[in-house]
Amino acid sequence: DTGVSQNPRHKITKRGQNVTFRCDPISEHNRLYWYRQTLGQGPEFLTYFQNEAQLEKSRLLSDRFSAERPKGSFSTLEIQRTEQGDSAMYLCASSPGQGETGELFFGEGSRLTVL
Amino acid sequence: SQQGEEDPQALSIQEGENATMNCSYKTSINNLQWYRQNSGRGLVHLILIRSNEREKHSGRLRVTLDTSKKSSSLLITASRAADTASYFCATGPGSARQLTFGSGTQLTVLP
Numbered sequence: 001d002t003g004v005s006q007n008p009r010h011k012i013t014k015r016g017q018n019v020t021f022r023c024d025p026i027s028e029h030n031r032l033y034w035y036r037q038t039l040g041q042g043p044e045f046l047t048y049f050q051n052e053a054q055l056e057k058s059r060l061l062s063d064r065f066s067a068e069r070p071k072g073s074f075s076t077l078e079i080q081r082t083e084q085g086d087s088a089m090y091l092c093a094s095s096p097g098q099g100e101t102g103e104l105f106f107g108e109g110s111r112l113t114v115l
Numbered sequence: 116s117q118q119g120e121e122d123p124q125a126l127s128i129q130e131g132e133n134a135t136m137n138c139s140y141k142t143s144i145n146n147l148q149w150y151r152q153n154s155g156r157g158l159v160h161l162i163l164i165r166s167n168e169r170e171k172h173s174g175r176l177r178v179t180l181d182t183s184k185k186s187s188s189l190l191i192t193a194s195r196a197a198d199t200a201s202y203f204c205a206t207g208p209g210s211a212r213q214l215t216f217g218s219g220t221q222l223t224v225l226p
Binding site: 035102104105 | 145146148150155156157158159160163203205207212213214215216217218219
């Protein structure tokens with residue numbers, strides 16, 4: 001399968017614990033995005049990478065959230081000291097090329113439940 | 116905050132009927148895209164229409180864009196039970212690289 005891969009698909013954790021999600025984009029795509037989606041809502045932008053550079057961050061991305069994309073390949077999204085409000089689906093997407101943003105290719109998401 | 120708002124929030128139709136969903140947005144855009152999401156899954160791109168285009172077709176999908184009204188519509192013709200999903204519009208404004216999604220329309224096609 002050459003699509004966007006996300007792991008783990010489901011994570012249940014207790015409040016205060018740290019969690020990390022991984023995203024493997026389509027190999028030739030240099031743009032990578034993280035979105036968060038809560039039940040009944042559309043995806044909300046969190047952050048964007050062009051190769052290894054994190055170029056945009058949403059105000060939603062508090063200091064408990066950190067994202068990396070070492071070497072411009074896979075990316076990780078870490079949430080420290082999780083809160084119940086962090087419960088959501090975390091979606092990763094990638095896209096190729098330069099210029100205006102075209103089609104995004106999404107993974108299946110990582111669902112986080114904070115107890 | 117979400118740039119686009121879909122209307123209606125939920126739509127239920129019989130198989131074979133046409134489904135129309137609308138999207139309104141607030142700021143100028145480079146393009147507008149529609150995505151589909153099955154329950155608990157990731158989003159799948161359906162169609163992209165650029166700001167200088169007024170209508171676009173892809174299979175059973177027809178998208179229109181009216182930049183003067185800041186609105187778009189997605190028409191699915193001859194719907195099937197397998198079309199049951201949530202549909203989102205997403206806009207790519209200005210120089211920003213991220214897409215901004217609306218809150219979605221939940222479409223149910225009854226067999």
